[in-house]
Amino acid sequence: MPDRPPSDGPELPEVQMHLHRQDEPATGVVVRNEVCTQKKAAGFVRHIEFDVSGSRLAGNFRTGQAFGVLPPGVDDKGRPHSQRLYSIASPTRGEQGKGNIISTTVKRVIDEHWDTKKLFLGVASNYLCDLQVGETAKLLGPAGKRFVLPKNHADHDYLFFATGTGIAPFRGMLGDLYYQSSPRSATLVMGSPYATELMYHDHFLAMQQDHPSFNYLTALSRERQSDCEEGLYVQHRLSTHREQMTELLSKPTTLIYICGLVGMEMGIFKRMARILPPEILSQYLRVDPEAGEIDNWSRKMLHRKLKPTRRVFLEVY
Ligand SMILES: Cc1cc2nc3c(=O)[nH]c(=O)nc-3n(C[C@H](O)[C@H](O)[C@H](O)COP(=O)(O)OP(=O)(O)OC[C@H]3O[C@@H](n4cnc5c(N)ncnc54)[C@H](O)[C@@H]3O)c2cc1C
Structure with a gap:
C-alpha cells in the first residue's frame, strides 16, 4: 500500500450484473x-x-x-x-x-x-x-457494482454506518472480511430508535468477542444508552469516540461505508467536518468553498459542492 492512497479509492472487483431480468426471473x-x-x-x-x-x-x-x-x-x-x-x-x-x-x-x-x-x-x-x-x-x-468491498479487502480499515435495514450489506461484508482472515480493523456503528430494534445484535456481539479487530457500537436515538445522556444518531459516535474515530479516519487505509435511510449521510458528513482536521476530511469529502456554513449543508449539494471521494461508499434509500 502507498503511504496515502489517492482519495479516488481502492480497486474494486468485477461483479456480475443483471443475470436475471424481468422477462426471465x-x-x-x-x-x-x-x-x-x-x-x-x-x-x-x-x-x-x-x-x-x-x-x-x-x-x-x-x-x-x-x-x-x-x-x-x-x-x-x-x-x-x-x-x-x-x-x-x-x-x-x-x-x-x-x-x-x-x-x-x-x-x-x-x-x-x-x-x-x-x-x-x-x-x-x-x-x-x-x-x-x-x-x-x-x-x-x-x-449494483460500486457498493462492494475492495479487491484487496484485508488491506483496509473499515468504518461502517448503518441505519435500519442498512445493516444488511454489512452483515454480509463482515462475513467476508472475517472469513479465514481479518481486515486491519472494522468498526460498525448501528443506529436504531430503540435497543429492541437492533438487527442481528447477538450476532455482532458474538463477532466482537471472537475478533479483537472488530468494534461494534450502537446509537439509539429514542432511548438513553449507558454511556450517554441523550439519544444518539449514528454520526454522534464520531463525537463520543472522537479520539478513536479521528485516529481511524487518519489512516490511509480507512474506507467509510454508509447504508440506510436517505439523509443519514449528511449527518455523518456534517459531523466529520466538525471534528476532523481539514487535511483528513478532504480524504473523504471535497468541500467547495461555496458550500458555506456546515449548518446550511443540504443533500442538494451532494456531488456538486460536497463531493464524497472514492474512499466513501454510499447506499441510501
Ligand atoms: C439499493 C436498495 C437496496 C434496498 N435494500 C433494502 C433492504 O435490504 N431491506 C428493505 O427492507 N428495503 C430495502 N430497500 C427498499 C425496498 O426496495 C422497498 O422500497 C421497500 O421494501 C418498500 O417496498 P414495498 O413494495 O413494500 O412498498 P411500496 O408498495 O413500494 O410502497 C412504498 C412506496 O409507497 C409510498 N408510500 C410509503 N408510505 C406511504 C404512506 N404511508 N402512504 C402513502 N404512500 C406511501 C412511497 O412512495 C414509497 O416509495 C432497498 C432499496 C434500494 C434502492
Missing part, C-alpha cells in the same frame, strides 16, 4: 424466514433466505450488491408490479458456504395512507415477510 425457494430484531420490537423486520440453486444468481453475487424481487399481482393502474431491490445480507459465499443461499433483511412497510389515512401496506416488503418456508419468489439481478 430466477426462482428462489424460501429456506428461512425469521424475525431478526430483539423481542418486543415495535417494527417488523425479517431475515429471509432463498435457495437459488440452478439459477444464474447461484455463485454469482457479491455481498454489497442487491437483488430484485418481483411481487405477484398488479398495481393500481393494472400493470404488473415493478421490481423492488433488497440488499444482500449474506457473505459472497452465501449462507452455507456454497454460494446458493442468498439472504436479505426486510422491513415491513406498515403505515397509514398519507391521503386516505387508511392502512397502507407496502407491496413487496409484506409479500416477502409473509412467505413461508418452501414457497417461491421471482428474483432478479444481481444489481
Whole structure:
C-alpha cells in the first residue's frame, strides 16, 4: 500500500450484473424466514433466505450488491408490479458456504395512507415477510457494482454506518472480511430508535468477542444508552469516540461505508467536518468553498459542492 492512497479509492472487483431480468426471473425457494430484531420490537423486520440453486444468481453475487424481487399481482393502474431491490445480507459465499443461499433483511412497510389515512401496506416488503418456508419468489439481478468491498479487502480499515435495514450489506461484508482472515480493523456503528430494534445484535456481539479487530457500537436515538445522556444518531459516535474515530479516519487505509435511510449521510458528513482536521476530511469529502456554513449543508449539494471521494461508499434509500 502507498503511504496515502489517492482519495479516488481502492480497486474494486468485477461483479456480475443483471443475470436475471424481468422477462426471465430466477426462482428462489424460501429456506428461512425469521424475525431478526430483539423481542418486543415495535417494527417488523425479517431475515429471509432463498435457495437459488440452478439459477444464474447461484455463485454469482457479491455481498454489497442487491437483488430484485418481483411481487405477484398488479398495481393500481393494472400493470404488473415493478421490481423492488433488497440488499444482500449474506457473505459472497452465501449462507452455507456454497454460494446458493442468498439472504436479505426486510422491513415491513406498515403505515397509514398519507391521503386516505387508511392502512397502507407496502407491496413487496409484506409479500416477502409473509412467505413461508418452501414457497417461491421471482428474483432478479444481481444489481449494483460500486457498493462492494475492495479487491484487496484485508488491506483496509473499515468504518461502517448503518441505519435500519442498512445493516444488511454489512452483515454480509463482515462475513467476508472475517472469513479465514481479518481486515486491519472494522468498526460498525448501528443506529436504531430503540435497543429492541437492533438487527442481528447477538450476532455482532458474538463477532466482537471472537475478533479483537472488530468494534461494534450502537446509537439509539429514542432511548438513553449507558454511556450517554441523550439519544444518539449514528454520526454522534464520531463525537463520543472522537479520539478513536479521528485516529481511524487518519489512516490511509480507512474506507467509510454508509447504508440506510436517505439523509443519514449528511449527518455523518456534517459531523466529520466538525471534528476532523481539514487535511483528513478532504480524504473523504471535497468541500467547495461555496458550500458555506456546515449548518446550511443540504443533500442538494451532494456531488456538486460536497463531493464524497472514492474512499466513501454510499447506499441510501
Ligand atoms: C439499493 C436498495 C437496496 C434496498 N435494500 C433494502 C433492504 O435490504 N431491506 C428493505 O427492507 N428495503 C430495502 N430497500 C427498499 C425496498 O426496495 C422497498 O422500497 C421497500 O421494501 C418498500 O417496498 P414495498 O413494495 O413494500 O412498498 P411500496 O408498495 O413500494 O410502497 C412504498 C412506496 O409507497 C409510498 N408510500 C410509503 N408510505 C406511504 C404512506 N404511508 N402512504 C402513502 N404512500 C406511501 C412511497 O412512495 C414509497 O416509495 C432497498 C432499496 C434500494 C434502492
